[in-house]
Structures are given as C-alpha cells and as structure tokens.
Amino acid sequence: MNLKKKFALSSLLMVSLSVSVNAADIEEGESLYQDDCVACHDSSVFTRPAEERKVNDLEALKKQVHRCVMMTELGWFEEDEANVVEYLNTNYYKFKKEE
Numbered sequence: 001m002n003l004k005k006k007f008a009l010s011s012l013l014m015v016s017l018s019v020s021v022n023a024a025d026i027e028e029g030e031s032l033y034q035d036d037c038v039a040c041h042d043s044s045v046f047t048r049p050a051e052e053r054k055v056n057d058l059e060a061l062k063k064q065v066h067r068c069v070m071m072t073e074l075g076w077f078e079e080d081e082a083n084v085v086e087y088l089n090t091n092y093y094k095f096k097k098e099e
C-alpha cells in the first residue's frame, strides 16, 4: 500500500475511531517519540525560548509534527501523530487546548 493510500485510510479510520476514542495516549506517544523522533533533534528544540522556537501554538505543533513525520517517511497513522502531539504538549509546550 502506498503512503497516500495509507493516509487516506487512516483518515477514514480516525472518523470512526474519534466517536469512541477521544483521549490521546501520552504513553504511546512517548514511546513512538523515543523510537522514531530523536535521530535529528533532542528535546532541547522544544524548550528553546519562544522567539527561537518554530512552534508557538497547538496548531503549529500539529503541523510541525506532521512535517517531521512526512519528512522521515515513518508512515504513521493520524492517531500516532495525535499521541505524540499530546506527549510533547504535556511535557514541553503546555499549550491550552482550543475548544
């Protein structure tokens, strides 16, 4: 299955999943992060002063995680990205959730 199809499928899956599963899984996010994300940067990029950081709100965090996932061709599901966003936000960024 190519990546595009996989992503299309994962979006479909999310629609059905989001009905029953709302809370992202922070522990799952942490282990995904430790496995796949530490090759290029360590956590110091998340704790730089705000003016040096790329990411300064939750939307930007989601986009940046997505960009890094695509760049690395990890083929993660949207759920994986959501878990890592939750993990990074809980531990480093601490942005307020919109809603």
Ligand code: HEC
Binding pocket: 033, 036, 037, 038, 039, 040, 041, 045, 046, 052, 053, 054, 055, 056, 061, 064, 065, 068, 069, 071, 072, 074, 084, 088
């Ligand atoms: C192929 C190398 C590479 C990998 C692997 C990678 N990243 Fe990145 N990431 C980057 C680069 C380059 C930047 C920009 C760093 C900078 O501005 O100094 C970045 C920046 C970020 C930022 C923004 C930091 C800020 O300034 O606030 C986040 C969040 C992030 N990455 C998350 C992830 C996650 C999650 C993963 C695992 C899926 C990941 N990255 C894997 C290269 C990578």
